[in-house]
Amino acid sequence: MVLNELAQGIKPLAEGVGWFEGLSEGDRREVLRTLVLFCGQARAVEGDVPESIARSGIRPTHTPAVMLTKWRFGMAALPAHELTKSFRLLVALFGVADTRRRKLWCAGGCAHEWHNLPGPRRGALGAFMPPAPPPGPARPRPPCLDQFMGSVSSRDEAHRKAEVAVWFGGASLVWWFCCPFWALVSFGALPFALIGLVRAWVEYRASRAGRASGRRALVGGGLSLLGATAAIAYLVFLARHPELPVQG
Template sequence: MLYAHEVVLNELAQGDAPLADGVEWFERLSEGDQREVLRTLVSPPAVMLTKWRFGMAALPVHELTKSFRLLVALFGVADTRRRELYCAGGCAHAWHNLPGGRGAAS
């Protein structure tokens, strides 16, 4: 089962929701929730971000939205690669089968 913010992040990464809508959603969150979303985003493309991850907690508030945009883009790249390599023939991953998404059953 996916948490609500994981659904939003996967919709953004898979191109099922416009980034502008995601940024508006992100900016409406409390600072604590924004930081939690960024922690979640750091996990998917973890190989690319291992070193940066530890400095994330010290980000100034005005850098949170920029970090969100960057991490959604990186998550999209990682998700696309994962789909192409491991899920090309279909899969049972909840995040690849969101209702109305490109991976949803027809």
């Protein structure tokens, strides 16, 4: 809940920075990846960037700010000295997006635990708001109209379904072991391999924003490259030796 408390102003950013800098480098990078996910769930948009940079206190010329201006979220891969600036910036972006989200979708109350944290909140101008009154008798909360943030597991499931480079790359190689007619295999496997290469590139770019697995993208790209190389090599071989049979 630390990140939600920072985004909602329950804890000051300076306290959050102190907590962040007390983590190991690996944990700090993991926190940045989590923040990227939270920003996506809160429906951050490119129009939030100027306000986020201003809130974060970092300069627009700093590397994380330049990346965010280009809507790139690979801050977790930056050098260690850039991690704190990235943390300040992503917390600010999360705060801007989540504030808008709470006003639009959860203004009448919702069941999101992270939207019902105890403690004072900051208003739009940074002034602390009084803490919420003690809870009364339990009453059912209205359902939140925004279902996007409430289902992280389903979103991860969608990501896994979208990571198809491995499957296309594997299929481009399996053909060679399942069919003895290699000329036909070449024509069949080559499209799978090319699609796998394209998907691997798309998924690798998405992995830099935390929306896909970079390792699966690289594996899929490697398999697809092998399949494409085998198909093209055999077609070139047939073109140079037309007198040979086309079977394996």
